[in-house]
Amino acid sequence: MGVIMGHEPNGKPGWPKTVKEWLFTLDHKVIGVWYLIGSIASFAVAGLAAMLMRIELGSIGPDITGDGNVYNLWLTMHGAVMILGFQIPALLGFVANYAVPIMIGAKDMAFPRVNAMSVWLLWSGILLALANLVIPDHFNGMWTGYPPYSTSDAAGNTALYSLVVIVLGMSSVFGAVNLACTVAFMRCKGMGWFQMPMTAWCVFTANIIQLIFVPVLAASVLLLSLDRYLGFGFYNPETGGDVLLYQNLFWFYSHPAVYVILLPFMGIIFEIFSASAKNMVFSYKATVFAVLAFIPAGGDVWVHHAFVAGLPDWLRVLQSFTTLLISLPFGLLMLSLVGTLYKGAIRYSGPMIWALGAWVMLIFGGLTGIPNALSSIDYGISDSYVVMSHFHYVMAVAGTMATFGAVFYWFPKLTGRICNEFLTKLSGITFFIGMNVVMAPLYFAGIEGMPRRYMDYQQFADNPTIVNAQYWSTIGAYITFLAVLLMLVAWIHGMLKGKKSSQNPWGSQSLEWTSAALIAGQGNFPSPVEVVEDWHPYNYIDNPKPTYITVASNS
Amino acid sequence: MKIKSLSYKALGALLALPLIPTLAYAFQMEIATKNNYEGLTPQAHWNEMWSEVMWDITIIGAIYFAIALFFLFRYRRTEHNQVGKSPKLSAQAIIGWVVLPCMLFLGDDLFLFVKAFDLHNQMREVPAHAQTIKVTASMWNWNYDYGNGVDTDNELRVPVGKPVVFRMTSDDVIHSHYLNGYHVTEDVMPGRVTWEWIMPVKVGESVITCREYCGANHSRMYGKLIVMKQANYDAWMVSALADAKAESGHRIASTTVGKAIKNIAASKINKGQEG
Numbered sequence: 001m002g003v004i005m006g007h008e009p010n011g012k013p014g015w016p017k018t019v020k021e022w023l024f025t026l027d028h029k030v031i032g033v034w035y036l037i038g039s040i041a042s043f044a045v046a047g048l049a050a051m052l053m054r055i056e057l058g059s060i061g062p063d064i065t066g067d068g069n070v071y072n073l074w075l076t077m078h079g080a081v082m083i084l085g086f087q088i089p090a091l092l093g094f095v096a097n098y099a100v101p102i103m104i105g106a107k108d109m110a111f112p113r114v115n116a117m118s119v120w121l122l123w124s125g126i127l128l129a130l131a132n133l134v135i136p137d138h139f140n141g142m143w144t145g146y147p148p149y150s151t152s153d154a155a156g157n158t159a160l161y162s163l164v165v166i167v168l169g170m171s172s173v174f175g176a177v178n179l180a181c182t183v184a185f186m187r188c189k190g191m192g193w194f195q196m197p198m199t200a201w202c203v204f205t206a207n208i209i210q211l212i213f214v215p216v217l218a219a220s221v222l223l224l225s226l227d228r229y230l231g232f233g234f235y236n237p238e239t240g241g242d243v244l245l246y247q248n249l250f251w252f253y254s255h256p257a258v259y260v261i262l263l264p265f266m267g268i269i270f271e272i273f274s275a276s277a278k279n280m281v282f283s284y285k286a287t288v289f290a291v292l293a294f295i296p297a298g299g300d301v302w303v304h305h306a307f308v309a310g311l312p313d314w315l316r317v318l319q320s321f322t323t324l325l326i327s328l329p330f331g332l333l334m335l336s337l338v339g340t341l342y343k344g345a346i347r348y349s350g351p352m353i354w355a356l357g358a359w360v361m362l363i364f365g366g367l368t369g370i371p372n373a374l375s376s377i378d379y380g381i382s383d384s385y386v387v388m389s390h391f392h393y394v395m396a397v398a399g400t401m402a403t404f405g406a407v408f409y410w411f412p413k414l415t416g417r418i419c420n421e422f423l424t425k426l427s428g429i430t431f432f433i434g435m436n437v438v439m440a441p442l443y444f445a446g447i448e449g450m451p452r453r454y455m456d457y458q459q460f461a462d463n464p465t466i467v468n469a470q471y472w473s474t475i476g477a478y479i480t481f482l483a484v485l486l487m488l489v490a491w492i493h494g495m496l497k498g499k500k501s502s503q504n505p506w507g508s509q510s511l512e513w514t515s516a517a518l519i520a521g522q523g524n525f526p527s528p529v530e531v532v533e534d535w536h537p538y539n540y541i542d543n544p545k546p547t548y549i550t551v552a553s554n555s
Numbered sequence: 556m557k558i559k560s561l562s563y564k565a566l567g568a569l570l571a572l573p574l575i576p577t578l579a580y581a582f583q584m585e586i587a588t589k590n591n592y593e594g595l596t597p598q599a600h601w602n603e604m605w606s607e608v609m610w611d612i613t614i615i616g617a618i619y620f621a622i623a624l625f626f627l628f629r630y631r632r633t634e635h636n637q638v639g640k641s642p643k644l645s646a647q648a649i650i651g652w653v654v655l656p657c658m659l660f661l662g663d664d665l666f667l668f669v670k671a672f673d674l675h676n677q678m679r680e681v682p683a684h685a686q687t688i689k690v691t692a693s694m695w696n697w698n699y700d701y702g703n704g705v706d707t708d709n710e711l712r713v714p715v716g717k718p719v720v721f722r723m724t725s726d727d728v729i730h731s732h733y734l735n736g737y738h739v740t741e742d743v744m745p746g747r748v749t750w751e752w753i754m755p756v757k758v759g760e761s762v763i764t765c766r767e768y769c770g771a772n773h774s775r776m777y778g779k780l781i782v783m784k785q786a787n788y789d790a791w792m793v794s795a796l797a798d799a800k801a802e803s804g805h806r807i808a809s810t811t812v813g814k815a816i817k818n819i820a821a822s823k824i825n826k827g828q829e830g
Contacts, residue, residue, distance in 0.1 A: 068771030142768050148745060149728040154770050237746020243729060279639025286653045308731065309742045310749040313679050317672060324664040331660045338623050344639035345632040363619060367612040374671035376678055377608060380601055380738030383731055383766035449735040451766045454774035459762045540638040
């Protein structure tokens with residue numbers, strides 16, 4: 001299929017030419033790119049914070065800072081910016097905004113102006129978060145912001161923390177409403193719910209989760225500031241409040257937030273697996289229901305973040321069980337991923353290497369979640385490196401590899417060029433090795449009792465496992481740093497000198513590759529797309545071609 | 556017809572699959588509770604459970620990896636225009652591929668859950684004859700009050716072979732009391748009293764750390780747990796008690812004098828204001 005020209009209102013495929021057009025755009029693709037730039041910038045800041053922490057932890061004693069406050073600032077920035085500034089915007093911003101509308105054959109998002117508002121709210125939130133690095137009373141209460149620490153003077157500027165979370169939460173809610181409406185009402189003619197790509201399903205479900213749970217988070221952090229500055233005392237035992245209230249409210253959102261990140265990146269892995277293996281997603285309908293099952297299943301497990309927080313024992317045992325039940329939908333998704341490879345025709349393209357890395361990390365991360373779900377096991381490993389290593393495997397490593405895999409996957413649509421395959425693969429493999437060298441030793445340090453959020457560990461000086469693990473982990477951080485540099489080189493090289501891409505470089509059946517121009521212009525499609533009942537984004541054998549509905553022209 | 560009803564029966568049997576490990580474990584549980592605290596201390600029980608969970612996830616992971624690696628190798632694209640040929644699933648097959656894996660996962664979940672529940676009961680039931688030690692956390696200090704006037708900072712001494720329960724609270728922010736090697740962690744917070752208990756069976760030292768972020772010196776909030784022979788512990792307690800008596804006598808004296816001085820100063824200031 002040749003290159004199809006986009007149309008209306010500019011009529012030309014491609015990106016806006018002027019700065020003004022970029023800034024005041026309502027086009028979902030340009031907004032998606034703004035999300036991408038914001039999230040990559042956040043990744044750089046939070047990644048450098050991680051690098052500094054790893055250098056500090058490489059050996060016992062102060063290495064680059066002896067000041068706990070400085071270290072805690074890095075740690076707070078790392079957690080908050082990685083989750084709220086990088087992962088959620090990259091997945092629910094870039095992937096949801098840039099890719100999903102074209103995938104479902106929509107000409108734009110349902111509410112383009114709301115969309116522009118969401119992205120600029122995100123940028124405000126990111127800039128506010130970065131301000132934390134320069135203000136004198138920086139907030140250092142971690143991304144979780146537990147009171148009474150976060151409502152004490154020692155924590156710094158609680159108001160900034162509340163504001164950042166609320167601004168980013170607003171951005172998320174607007175984005176969620178927008179995307180849910182887009183998926184529900186703007187699918188192209190003939191496309192049923194069960195003809196949507198997995199990415200669209202996963203992003204849709206993630207946004208439903210956002211809609212249900214984000215308001216609770218916003219309330220919980222608002223109460224923090226009311227406590228701190230106006231003396232309300234919701235979380236203050238001296239005035240009849242309770243410190244545990246915050247943890248219940250906070251994790252009521254922040255556990256489902258894990259699935260807000262997990263589902264879209266699993267959707268990307270499905271997308272890349274299916275396109276690379278040219279194979280139907282295994283048991284597609286059942287997989288879709290497994291994705292939807294995360295809404296109820298993810299909503300009643302938040303207590304596992306507080307197994308040792310003094311909550312009633314019956315609640316711990318109950319939610320230990322509900323947490324284990326997550327293995328059912330998650331297991332079905334993992335089964336479907338391996339099933340998608342069965343009898344496939346797998347081509348190991350650049351994005352496939354990143355997706356494979358993400359998948360392997362997801363297996364490690366998923367399995368190491370099982371011991372954490374058992375409340376009695378958790379008494380021994382709570383708040384240790386075991387927990388830290390587990391969620392970094394799922395979120396930080398699998399999530400990041402899939403997100404960057406998505407950038408490589410849609411890179412030809414963004415720039416019209418393909419990244420150098422060797423550099424893509426080399427950076428992916430280096431990243432995979434680097435992050436494993438970071439995280440695997442720390443798991444064993446955690447079993448030995450190493451707690452999280454420590455800037456030093458002289459109490460464990462005579463434990464060789466912990467000391468060696470910290471050392472090797474820092475080596476791994478350098479490898480990862482190198483991998484990220486390689487990846488940036490691959491992107492910049494691809495943008496400037498990459499090989500010109502064909503219309504459909506990965507041989508996908510999804511609409512963004514088959515029916516929109518390679519670099520789609522405003523309106524995405526030359527004229528509205530129609531698919532028939534037998535069409536499926538993952539049918540590689542006898543897929544009926546999508547057709548265009550010709551619109552009566554004015555002339 | 557016959558085949559269909561048979562397959563329904565098979566499905567019904569599958570639904571009962573998760574119950575098998577649970578029932579099997581019910582017998583074991585009897586034994587575990589009988590042996591309570593004699594042969595199997597909570598920490599040893601925890602270690603046993605931990606290695607079982609590790610085996611469990613390693614086996615699942617190994618099977619999954621073996622299948623995945625086989626597929627990745629076997630189904631490489633060899634020709635340019637090759638496409639995947641995964642079989643189209645019938646409705647029954649889809650249901651089967653949901654029910655069978657779910658029952659397997661559920662079976663493993665229940666198996667682990669029941670065992671963990673048993674361990675939970677052991678770790679959360681304090682023996683009647685346990686000694687109580689009050690723990691007060693503050694930024695960044697652990698204070699241990701033995702209930703007889705003796706208290707220590709960042710150093711916890713207990714006799715070997717006797718269960719100890721900690722009743723814990725905090726003066727400022729949330730901390731978390733963790734005893735390395737005993738696998739107990741419990742948050743310590745203002746406004747509530749939380750607890751954990753241990754059964755020390757070996758003389759020796761281990762590290763106590765804070766496990767909930769509590770500010771600049773979070774990583775320096777640590778202490779030492781010293782498990783002593785009963786005789787040594789008694790000797791230490793006698794001398795600590797004598798010290799505490801001397802100390803408290805001194806403290807009362809100083810506070811009385813201090814109060815008197817304060818009262819005088821305050822009355823002078825008041826008079827000055829009136830004048």
